[in-house]
Amino acid sequence: MINVVLIGSGKVAYHLHKAMLGASGVALKQIIARSSQALLDFEASVPTADLNGTIQEADVYLLAVSDRAIAEVARQLPKRDALYVHTSGATDMEALGVHQRKGVLYPLQTFSKERPVDFHSVPLILEAGCDKDLSLLEDLSNALSNNVLKLTPAQRKQLHLAAVFANNFTNHMVALGEEICLNQGVQKELLRPLLRETWAKLETLSAAQAQTGPARRGDRRTLEAHLRWLNDPEKEELYKLISHSIANTYDQEL
Amino acid sequence: MINVVLIGSGKVAYHLHKAMLGASGVALKQIIARSSQALLDFEASVPTADLNGTIQEADVYLLAVSDRAIAEVARQLPKRDALYVHTSGATDMEALGVHQRKGVLYPLQTFSKERPVDFHSVPLILEAGCDKDLSLLEDLSNALSNNVLKLTPAQRKQLHLAAVFANNFTNHMVALGEEICLNQGVQKELLRPLLRETWAKLETLSAAQAQTGPARRGDRRTLEAHLRWLNDPEKEELYKLISHSIANTYDQEL
Numbered sequence: 236m237i238n239v240v241l242i243g244s245g246k247v248a249y250h251l252h253k254a255m256l257g258a259s260g261v262a263l264k265q266i267i268a269r270s271s272q273a274l275l276d277f278e279a280s281v282p283t284a285d286l287n288g289t290i291q292e293a294d295v296y297l298l299a300v301s302d303r304a305i306a307e308v309a310r311q312l313p314k315r316d317a318l319y320v321h322t323s324g325a326t327d328m329e330a331l332g333v334h335q336r337k338g339v340l341y342p343l344q345t346f347s348k349e350r351p352v353d354f355h356s357v358p359l360i361l362e363a364g365c366d367k368d369l370s371l372l373e374d375l376s377n378a379l380s381n382n383v384l385k386l387t388p389a390q391r392k393q394l395h396l397a398a399v400f401a402n403n404f405t406n407h408m409v410a411l412g413e414e415i416c417l418n419q420g421v422q423k424e425l426l427r428p429l430l431r432e433t434w435a436k437l438e439t440l441s442a443a444q445a446q447t448g449p450a451r452r453g454d455r456r457t458l459e460a461h462l463r464w465l466n467d468p469e470k471e472e473l474y475k476l477i478s479h480s481i482a483n484t485y486d487q488e489l
Numbered sequence: 490m491i492n493v494v495l496i497g498s499g500k501v502a503y504h505l506h507k508a509m510l511g512a513s514g515v516a517l518k519q520i521i522a523r524s525s526q527a528l529l530d531f532e533a534s535v536p537t538a539d540l541n542g543t544i545q546e547a548d549v550y551l552l553a554v555s556d557r558a559i560a561e562v563a564r565q566l567p568k569r570d571a572l573y574v575h576t577s578g579a580t581d582m583e584a585l586g587v588h589q590r591k592g593v594l595y596p597l598q599t600f601s602k603e604r605p606v607d608f609h610s611v612p613l614i615l616e617a618g619c620d621k622d623l624s625l626l627e628d629l630s631n632a633l634s635n636n637v638l639k640l641t642p643a644q645r646k647q648l649h650l651a652a653v654f655a656n657n658f659t660n661h662m663v664a665l666g667e668e669i670c671l672n673q674g675v676q677k678e679l680l681r682p683l684l685r686e687t688w689a690k691l692e693t694l695s696a697a698q699a700q701t702g703p704a705r706r707g708d709r710r711t712l713e714a715h716l717r718w719l720n721d722p723e724k725e726e727l728y729k730l731i732s733h734s735i736a737n738t739y740d741q742e743l
Binding site for chain 1: 556557579597598599601604606607610611612636638640643644646647648649650651652653654655656657658659660661662663664665666667668669670672673674675677679680682683684686687688689690691695696697699700701702703704705708710711714715718719723724726727728730731733734735737738
């Protein structure tokens with residue numbers, strides 16, 4: 236049985252606590268949060284405390300806090316012979332400070348409290364300071380997900396960056412498309428069949444294979460028309476830069 | 490019964506011919522294409538000809554050809570008392586030239602020959618030179634789709650532009666994310682659970698509501714780290730510009 240104390244009350248902490256409560260071989264001993272108010276959505280069966288309270292013994296202290304809070308929270312945790320692990324994709328393991336045994340468990344997913352997540356499919360990217368701790372972290376992670384990987388710190392950071400493109404930036408492109416509709420008094424739901432087909436294609440094709448559009452086929456006439464119709468300098472600049480990036484990717488001249 | 494002659498052999502023509510063969514009240518009389526070779530995937534039951542052959546009488550001549558071919562193909566069609574319609578989102582109705590009765594039927598979707606499309610859900614954006622022809626075009630369109638709209642030329646063009654953001658540009662963001670993975674020797678399939686959740690969120694939230702990430706929360710530290718990790722001037726510029734666009738959208742300071 237791996238005993239875990241979870242620190243944090245945000246979206247990642249929420250889904251980790253759910254996953255741990257459903258996992259065999261893992262005992263979630265306690266959740267540490269600044270205020271019990273923040274834990275209202277959490278399962279009431281788990282004992283809670285704040286950082287000044289009595290923090291229970293555990294094999295793993297799992298810090299699911301914001302990147303900038305990791306170092307400060309790690310400092311406030313009692314020094315014990317346990318593994319201290321953060322869940323950030325973009326933060327060095329060393330942020331965990333003076334603790335001897337350190338590790339990273341980065342879940343590559345976007346979490347919302349309102350939406351259930353199939354945690355078994357979430358890629359968990361692992362790192363640890365020594366083989367023994369990596370093995371402990373693997374045991375914990377395998378109990379939570381079927382998609383566990385050991386990567387280098389550089390690979391983890393690049394994955395975090397890739398996730399920004401694949402999630403945050405794709406979402407913003409949809410937002411800009413919806414904004415263009417709304418500016419024209421056209422309901423944004425008109426884009427929904429197109430969006431659904433966009434996603435569906437990516438289930439069977441790589442994004443490079445699925446790429447279409449004026450920039451992909453080097454259709455300068457349509458590009459120029461679009462730039463005339465865009466009455467927004469920021470969108471114009473985005474349109475140009477992304478179109479050139481597409482053209483460069485597929486060796487098209489614009 | 491509305492008699493239609495379809496001109497074209499590409500992806501839009503392919504799905505239009507399929508939809509018309511399945512529609513009641515519509516008779517697809519003939520398909521006109523440069524070469525019969527191009528029609529190998531089409532239903533063999535429909536008579537075909539090329540532009541120099543005998544073109545049958547019809548109520549509607551439907552030009553599903555590339556934007557730049559519309560004017561030239563329209564010129565070559567016999568002049569009859571019929572409605573001449575193109576299917577382009579970005580082209581003026583006037584490209585149909587000397588024909589008296591002109592219209593536009595723009596299907597807002599991305600088509601591939603390999604993938605079946607539920608044509609009934611595809612938004613069809615209509616335009617015509619007079620009310621009588623608009624009414625004919627509506628009858629034809631309502632037989633093909635449950636999602637028929639009359640819009641102004643400006644609205645149609647803006648929708649075409651919105652579709653570039655929502656489809657082509659989102660797809661390219663995924664492609665860049667996949668490229669970052671591959672450059673690190675990490676399999677791009679790792680992004681799949683994240684992509685699925687990205688799409689799933691957009692089924693219930695607007696893209697503006699679903700937006701997350703460092704730029705959305707004004708997390709300058711992570712943005713700066715990402716820019717250090719990107720060893721690619723083009724991706725760096727894209728990263729900066731898109732992040733600033735996100736920050737501007739949600740009144741964040743970067």
